[in-house]
Amino acid sequence: MKKTINIFLIIVSFVLLQNCDDDQFESSLKYVSFGDNTYSTGVDVGGSNTIDVYVYTSTKVSSDVTFNIEADASGAAAGSYSVPETVTVLAGTNEGKLTVTLSDVDLGIGVNKIKLNFKDVTSGYDNGGTTTVEYIQNCTEVTGTLDFVFDTYSDETSWKITDALGGVVLSGGPYARSAGTASESLTLCAGREYTLTIFDAYGDGMFDGANLGSYTLTIDGEVKVSNDGEFDDEISTAFDTK
Numbered sequence: 001m002k003k004t005i006n007i008f009l010i011i012v013s014f015v016l017l018q019n020c021d022d023d024q025f026e027s028s029l030k031y032v033s034f035g036d037n038t039y040s041t042g043v044d045v046g047g048s049n050t051i052d053v054y055v056y057t058s059t060k061v062s063s064d065v066t067f068n069i070e071a072d073a074s075g076a077a078a079g080s081y082s083v084p085e086t087v088t089v090l091a092g093t094n095e096g097k098l099t100v101t102l103s104d105v106d107l108g109i110g111v112n113k114i115k116l117n118f119k120d121v122t123s124g125y126d127n128g129g130t131t132t133v134e135y136i137q138n139c140t141e142v143t144g145t146l147d148f149v150f151d152t153y154s155d156e157t158s159w160k161i162t163d164a165l166g167g168v169v170l171s172g173g174p175y176a177r178s179a180g181t182a183s184e185s186l187t188l189c190a191g192r193e194y195t196l197t198i199f200d201a202y203g204d205g206m207f208d209g210a211n212l213g214s215y216t217l218t219i220d221g222e223v224k225v226s227n228d229g230e231f232d233d234e235i236s237t238a239f240d241t242k
């Protein structure tokens with residue numbers, strides 16, 4: 001009989017401890033977080049744009065819950081943004097949305113960044129971290145093409161164009177095996193300096209032992225970059241749109 005009682009007490013103790021652990025686990029899951037680590041968009045020259053940043057709680061709320069938002073805009077052009085100070089998760093849901101307004105005010109060159117965080121998080125919720133809104137000026141003044149003549153292994157070729165601050169403004173590839181040729185349309189800002197980088201995944205350039213490829217970048221009818229495919233894993237060439 002004693003043995004039976006002892007076994008019963010052990011089982012009851014285990015269940016109680018398990019329930020306690022579950023309560024602690026559920027409590028630790030009550031948090032608020034942003035939907036993505038990064039939100040990205042562009043702003044037309046002389047224009048404005050909006051981007052929706054989503055916020056989620058770990059469970060549905062029984063009544064409206066409002067969270068304070070703080071913005072670190074030290075990496076963005078002054079006057080080019082407007083960020084709401086709060087976001088509300090409506091009753092019966094676990095989702096909220098804040099709309100950030102962006103304008104072409106001194107955007108200039110490079111990527112603008114605004115880091116968002118929860119400030120003085122509502123009691124009972126843990127802070128799920130930050131997110132970053134990134135935006136650039138969309139330029140339409142200058143158009144051009146990037147033309148390729150590939151070797152057999154065009155699936156090894158990719159490329160990017162970066163601005164003077166190192167931000168990637170355009171990119172493409174890799175291409176289908178034995179593509180032969182390809183032509184990419186480009187739209188860039190006028191009066192800027194850029195760098196074209198061509199990559200080869202195998203590290204032998206655009207040369208398969210028999211066929212040598214080439215590439216040409218043309219802006220408004222003027223050839224800015226023209227090279228054959230003799231390089232190793234990558235090759236970079238500066239050009240401008242002046």
